[in-house]
Amino acid sequence: MWINGVEQTSLAASDRATQFGDGCFTTAAVRNGQILLLDAHLQRLREGCARLMMPGVDWTRLESEMRAAAELQVEAVLKVIISAGSGGRGYSRQGIHCATRIVSVSPWPQHYQALQQQGVRLETSPVPLAQNPLLAGIKHLNRLEQVLIRAHLDQSEADEALVLDTAGYVVECCAANLFWRQGERIFTPDLTASGVDGIMRRYLMAQIAAAGQVCHVVRAKPVQLLAADEVVICNALMPVLPVRQIDSRSFSDRQLCHWLQDSCYFMEAK
Template identity: 80%
Template sequence: MWINGTEQPTLLASDRATQFGDGCFTTAAIRHGAVQLLEAHLRRLREGCARLMMPPVDWARLESEMRAAAQPHAQGVLKVIISAGAGGRGYSRRGVSAATRIVSVSPWPVHYQPLRAQGVRLQTSPVRLAQNPLLAGIKHLNRLEQVLIRAHLDQSDADEALVLDTVGAVVECCAANLFWRQGENVFTPDLSQAGVDGVMRRHLMAQMAAAGQICHVVRAEAAQLLAADEIVICNALMPLLPVRQLDDRLFSARALYHRLQDSCYLMEAK
């Protein structure tokens, strides 16, 4: 782990990431010594920091640190945390002059590969996401909702969770975004009230737009997913997986999955 460019295993207890979850993060795939979708990850970190009114970040140095951390690895997971730094009194950031940059690398998750072939089983989570348009979309450090979602998921035999918000609208999965197809129409949830606007979600929406495919961003209830012809889920590591089951509903169609997978897996081969 590198903290502000120095390899070290510990973070100050006074850091605001520890004290308040004051910051944001991103998780990227490493392939052949390079960070996949590096510019997109940096762009989203910038957006998150701006939304959170964070102290200054040395973006050029962070990009250099990300590249250097990835370079020795043929495959792996790069995580970047930007915290608001150490210090301040209570919730106030007064006295904090600069953000803290934390870069780490971990092994590649092996469970995604078999799920590409067999498909993912989703189970609707009993944990609902609170609506908060001020924080919606960004990947901030306050992840207690996801921790609880994962705790419930670990008690089941499902692979991922379908997560709704407190008014019953479909938002995302525990650690992934989702799309669904009804006939020729493709949909993804509106994330203006809750959820994370993932880098892979953005990438796939851009690929669809370039191909002339309209992706409808909608407020939908779970019943609309159960009536869909097909569901796929995505994140920067998966990067795209077909869904074979949602609760008791089975899915076999993979037209959307096959249509989108080339833009993901060709990217992996670079």
């Protein structure tokens, strides 16, 4: 782990990441020393910092630190956290001029390969996501909802959670986004009120558009999702997995999944 370019594991207790969850993060796949979709991850961090009104990030140094952390890795996970920095008085950031950059590398998750073959089982989470358009879409450090979702998921036999918002609309999974196909039409949830607009979600939506197709962004209730012919989930590491079951409803079609997976192989080849 590197904090502001120095290899260390100690963060000041006064840092606003620990005090208030004041910051944002991204998680990227590394293959053969290269960070996949690096520009998109940097753009996501910039967007997160802008939305959180968080200045003082040395973007040139951050990119260099990310590349240096990845260069010797054959297959790994790169995580980048940007905190507003240390200090301030209470909630105020006054007097803080430098953000904290945290870069870490962890082993590649091995279970995704098996899930690509057998498919993912989703179980509807009892934990809803609050609607907050001000924070929706970005990957900020306040992730207690996901911690609770994961805690319930760990008590089940499911692989991932189907997460709804407080109005009962489908949003995402605990750590993935959703797409589904009904006939020839492709859908993904509207994330303007809650959820994370993931890097892979954006990438796949761009691939769908480039192929001349439309991805319908909708506010859908679970009954609409369960009526689909096919459901897939995605994130920057998976990157696309088929869903074989949601609660008691089973799925077997993988037409959309195979097409989206082919798009991801093209991404890695670049």
